[in-house]
Amino acid sequence: GENVEQHPSTLSVQEGDSAVIKCTYSDSASNYFPWYKQELGKGPQLIIDIRSNVGEKKDQRIAVTLNKTAKHFSLHITETQPEDSAVYFCAASRNTGNQFYFGTGTSLTVIP
Amino acid sequence: EPEVTQTPSHQVTQMGQEVILRCVPISNHLYFYWYRQILGQKVEFLVSFYNNEISEKSEIFDDQFSVERPDGSNFTLKIRSTKLEDSAMYFCASTAPGQGSYNEQFFGPGTRLTVL
Numbered sequence: 393g394e395n396v397e398q399h400p401s402t403l404s405v406q407e408g409d410s411a412v413i414k415c416t417y418s419d420s421a422s423n424y425f426p427w428y429k430q431e432l433g434k435g436p437q438l439i440i441d442i443r444s445n446v447g448e449k450k451d452q453r454i455a456v457t458l459n460k461t462a463k464h465f466s467l468h469i470t471e472t473q474p475e476d477s478a479v480y481f482c483a484a485s486r487n488t489g490n491q492f493y494f495g496t497g498t499s500l501t502v503i504p
Numbered sequence: 505e506p507e508v509t510q511t512p513s514h515q516v517t518q519m520g521q522e523v524i525l526r527c528v529p530i531s532n533h534l535y536f537y538w539y540r541q542i543l544g545q546k547v548e549f550l551v552s553f554y555n556n557e558i559s560e561k562s563e564i565f566d567d568q569f570s571v572e573r574p575d576g577s578n579f580t581l582k583i584r585s586t587k588l589e590d591s592a593m594y595f596c597a598s599t600a601p602g603q604g605s606y607n608e609q610f611f612g613p614g615t616r617l618t619v620l
Binding site (some may be wrong): 424426428433434435436437438441481483485487490491492493494495496497 | 508537539545546547548549552560562595607608609610611612613614
């Protein structure tokens with residue numbers, strides 16, 4: 393089955409700096425890669441996603457890049473703000489309806 | 505904005521007891537899922553449900569677990585005889601293929617299950 397690895401497990405940045413979180417996956421059939429943000433006591437919320445037919449996607453301060461050949465994808469957050477502090481999970485999935493395989497999570501702390 | 509809801513938010517039970525966790529997926533969604541997250545660990549898939557039957561399940565989802573969609577709105581996870589290691593946060597999710605993001609799964613807020 394699919395195995396998703398995520399690094400780093402914790403990340404501290406100064407407010408205004410950029411944060412990068414990286415994930416690798418093992419199953420070349422995976423074609424959908426979402427990123428979820430989980431705040432304390434809440435369920436995961438989708439922040440951005442990418443499909444395997446594109447290499448990069450951006451939404452304001454958040455961007456995701458995908459390298460299918462190397463089987464890795466990354467989350468980039470620019471101009472970080474304290475409210476970006478949360479746990480971020482990457483995931484990989486095959487077709488619609490298939491399970492998500494989650495990474496181990498990155499606890500991001502943005503220091504004001 | 506439509507959202508997935510779950511009840512209860514926290515359930516405390518004695519080992520060996522049966523528990524039912526309830527979820528109301530987003531109304532026009534077709535795929536339903538249960539995941540669990542043991543404290544400090546990754547979110548793990550349990551089961552997916554489509555067209556009134558299980559479409560996929562993990563090794564975790566053994567005979568002690570069952571799912572049901574008893575009516576047009578609720579989706580339940582039953583654990584027949586709880587064990588200490590069942591203590592976790594349980595998340596329900598749903599998907600509407602073809603709408604919005606490719607196959608985005610919308611997650612509920614979770615039910616924290618504590619087995620004593």
